[in-house]
């Protein structure tokens with residue numbers, strides 16, 4: 001039996017301001033840092049150890065990982081920062097307030113934009129200053145690999161190869177892995193792992209800063225999964241994510 005731990009970053013500044021974030025590289029709030037420290041403590045107290053970690057190239061996930069590893073006294077653990085774990089790109093919605101967008105276009109439309117499998121926000125114009133074309137974090141990518149918007153389906157298409165080519169082989173070698181990523185890149189990964197349908201994936205939300213343990217069999221098929229930590233706090237964090245798309 002293998003175990004892998006997934007974690008969404010702690011609260012970011014734009015989570016706090018309720019803005020669509022995507023590839024915008026915002027940092028954690030003080031609460032987000034506290035959530036990451038608490039997650040590290042919970043993991044340490046539950047006896048978890050890691051020999052390898054994966055994260056995105058966005059600082060809210062990287063800093064979350066640093067804080068968790070620090071709290072566990074595991075800062076020596078090798079870290080792979082891979083853009084394929086980035087948050088789903090939110091296109092022209094990036095920077096807009098979610099509640100204001102729901103007021104303008106309706107909660108249903110915002111829910112579909114946030115949680116459906118195939119719908120993507122309008123693409124950024126290639127000349128928009130919000131594109132990642134000039135960001136050195138993506139210097140090794142071809143221009144056509146840098147998205148201007150993405151659906152969850154597009155996110156699956158980039159996350160899945162990372163799982164197949166890199167994460168899964170390391171698990172098979174016996175590595176104990178922590179993945180610190182984002183709400184939608186984790187939804188993409190979990191959709192594939194659990195075989196969740198295109199329709200049902202709309203119901204899945206991932207709370208900030210809560211370690212999610214997956215137990216996998218020898219074929220890396222999930223046996224069971226569970227959050228570590230206080231169930232009331234996890235329920236509250238989930239509720240908070242859902243509520244971000246409401247108009248009031």
Ligand SMILES: O=C(O)[C@@H](CO)OP(=O)(O)O
Nearest residue numbers: 019020021022087114183
């Ligand atoms: O704005 C975003 O990039 C994501 C994660 O914070 O939000 P949502 O939960 O609306 O998909």
